[in-house]
Amino acid sequence: MPIRVLHIGLGPIGAAVACQVATRSGFKAVGAIDIGAAKLGRDLGEVVGLERTLRVRVSDDLRAVVKATRPDVAVLCTSSSLKTVWPQIEAVLKLKLPIVSTTEELAYPWWNQKALSRKIDAAARKAGVAVVGTGVNPGFTMDALPITLTGVCQDVTSITVNRVQDARSRRLPFQKKIGCGLTTKQFQSRVDAGTVRHVGLTESIAMIAGAMGWKLDKVTDEVKPVVSDEGISSPLLSVAPGLVCGLVQDGKGYVRGKRVITLHMEAYLGAPESYDSVHIEGTPTLAMTIAGGVHGDVATASIAVNSIPKVIDAAPGLHTMRTLPIPSWFGGRVR
Amino acid sequence: MPIRVLHIGLGPIGAAVACQVATRSGFKAVGAIDIGAAKLGRDLGEVVGLERTLRVRVSDDLRAVVKATRPDVAVLCTSSSLKTVWPQIEAVLKLKLPIVSTTEELAYPWWNQKALSRKIDAAARKAGVAVVGTGVNPGFTMDALPITLTGVCQDVTSITVNRVQDARSRRLPFQKKIGCGLTTKQFQSRVDAGTVRHVGLTESIAMIAGAMGWKLDKVTDEVKPVVSDEGISSPLLSVAPGLVCGLVQDGKGYVRGKRVITLHMEAYLGAPESYDSVHIEGTPTLAMTIAGGVHGDVATASIAVNSIPKVIDAAPGLHTMRTLPIPSWFGGRVR
Structure with a gap:
């Protein structure tokens, strides 16, 4: 059974994540959220530059998409700023979905934004799911x-x-x-x-x-x-x-x-x-x-995708790359 | 509160582990097991080459030492061979202690020794503790x-x-x-x-x-x-x-x-x-x-010690380095 992924945010990184999820084994894109007028209502595959459609229509209605598609995880790629992203995280956690995000300030928010970190941790525990911020940097090469x-x-x-x-x-x-x-x-x-x-x-x-x-x-x-x-x-x-x-x-x-x-x-x-x-x-x-x-754009999308199974299996709460088991590529295909 | 460590096996690697545990912050050696006649009854500090005693006497009676000293974890450094080590693992698990071991064949026994791996996993789950094999290689540089x-x-x-x-x-x-x-x-x-x-x-x-x-x-x-x-x-x-x-x-x-x-x-x-x-x-x-x-001897002892808190916190069962959060040095001292 592939992991059912909800994409939130279809900018360059979110699109790169969606391309990997659509083409790698073990995953299935089931929903896509973006507020951009140019993307709304179009097929996800087309929006992210794939040569095929994915039968997933871009929507701006998170709750309706989650109810209709029952994803296992949300990948959130909307902003570097944790303050900007927090209401989005809160909305996703209310729907009890684990979150992998490329929000840079979420990679380790315990120093700069301790109060908000506690809020996210509490909301994630209450929802019974894990949240992690990752990427190539922050998230890998320099930490x-x-x-x-x-x-x-x-x-x-x-x-x-x-x-x-x-x-x-x-x-x-x-x-x-x-x-x-x-x-x-x-x-x-x-x-x-x-x-x-x-x-x-x-x-x-x-x-x-x-x-x-x-x-x-x-x-x-x-x-x-x-x-x-x-x-x-x-x-x-x-x-x-x-x-x-x-x-x-x-x-x-x-x-x-x-x-x-x-x-x-x-x-x-x-x-x-x-x-x-x-x-x-x-x-x-x-x-x-x-x-x-390590090339930044490919690597950030990759580590976000590779973190998905780790976040699904993790204990509820706000995680960082140092509290999860090693995310690694997987797929099993040998070319 | 320091982590209370029981040392099992005081050969070169076990001794190096004991030296680190004795000198690093966050740990306390509370017991030591070895069957060598030249070590039995002597002070652990002396046996492992420290310049001070540790008020821990080397014993060959695992059960008595565990009852008397209530360790949080056992570090097992007795042999490369999993078949040799299995009865020791079984005995430690009966006393419900998590185990970090430098037994090479335990680093990932699921290929060569699947039946024994299942036994260890089942015994660890029954005991409610985690077991992991680690070292610099296997355990780090090549995996x-x-x-x-x-x-x-x-x-x-x-x-x-x-x-x-x-x-x-x-x-x-x-x-x-x-x-x-x-x-x-x-x-x-x-x-x-x-x-x-x-x-x-x-x-x-x-x-x-x-x-x-x-x-x-x-x-x-x-x-x-x-x-x-x-x-x-x-x-x-x-x-x-x-x-x-x-x-x-x-x-x-x-x-x-x-x-x-x-x-x-x-x-x-x-x-x-x-x-x-x-x-x-x-x-x-x-x-x-x-x-x-990466120098082998220092590194194997280090990664064994650094894995201790991860194994204590891990879910019960047989783990490998790819199922634990990243073990890293810690101590907090800045020289």
Whole structure:
């Protein structure tokens, strides 16, 4: 029996999730919710760019769709902001559905939004289902993966993670989110407004610290522009000389004044080498590198889909990637 | 309140586990079982090489020790062989204690020893506690870690893991286990007898296949000697020219005639470069390397200790590393 999936939110990530659910074994899309007028009433397969219909019509009526289709789980991909997503989570939990969400701020909300975390946890327990926020980052490369690596350590004194990406291969919203094409002044005002930045460094730092048992007394998250001196193009946009082509962002976590967690991100058009690396200082010291890095868009959709069976089986409440069994690809097909 | 730990088996790995439990925050050694005459009646701290006593006397009476000390968990490090360990597991489960064990064949016994796996699972459920086999390998580098990496994949077509170790830095029993100092003829007869080999490749292959949903129709596990032409020494032993200085072992898993899992180990004195690497062929393809590799002895003891809280919290039954939440270092101390 395939797992019956309800899709909520059909932007780029939600659409990528829906494509995987429609094409991978073990799943069946049974419902789709989006408020976009251009999507409402159309077939899900068509909306997400598949070459076939899925006999699922996009609706904006959550309750009616759940009653009619009896899904096993909801995958929620509507916003990075937990405050925005909370009413949606609440509505889904009232219908007693477990939730996998790619909302970045849900990946580990216990540091930045403790009161809301408690509310979600209580609502999930009351509904008797589990909720988790996941994605490639936050959710994997800069938190769950380094946490996993410490499993073979007798002692850990500090953790450093680097994620360097040539943004030319990423989708347009990502390229815009990192400030491509802005002046440095525009960049700064958008950073101040919170619209240009990677969302999740604080969440990743708090997740790592929670796993290690470290009580953080300070977390910083700083964004700086990368300016293209000569101009640079991606297949999707061009950046003129002197304009911003991406960002460098540093998150740092401190315990009693000592920096113990350092998360360093570079995402800009033309970064010379993409990679993810983790350095754990401890016993033993570990130095891990993923050459080429983990591609963000495919990976976020994948880990959301791969988390579905774990969330269905999990104890009720608000989970994070460090409280679930390892989500892994599954499917059984061998080509 | 620290977790109260009962140590069963005080060989090199059991002793390393006991040292960690005695020195890390969050744990307290309350009992120790070993049948060795040289250890019986002595203080655990002294037996495992700590510079202080632990006020725990080594005993051979499991039932009496459990009654007197009321441990929360048993850590069992007595043998690689599940058949040897099963009566010990049964005895511990009758006393309703959860178990973390470094028994290699327990890491994923569902392929090689299905009937015994069912017995252990049933006994654990009856006792209302969880049992898990773990270690660096099997248990991490060649199974849990590659499984974790597939979490960001939309599709996986094959998995290759390499573990290459210069054995000069490993303990003497390990160097002997890989055949150091034998003639090639002696090596082959010990391979045939099953005393010279790494135990766990089949278990790792089966764990990966289980996670991926792959139904294996063939698993192979082949050991070959590495001969030192010029002779080589470790701090612990010398290998004369022409004798064996370690081994190369290859495990392969097939689905419908196609090889989908390849685990390649090299462990010999003087291997030019130690590393662990994972290559996942899929969408996306991932290439991960841990430079220097994960040191086996420290890592096995660490992951056993780090798994303790996960096993205490887990649902009753026989678990594997892929059914528990990520074990990670914890302790909270910042130096």
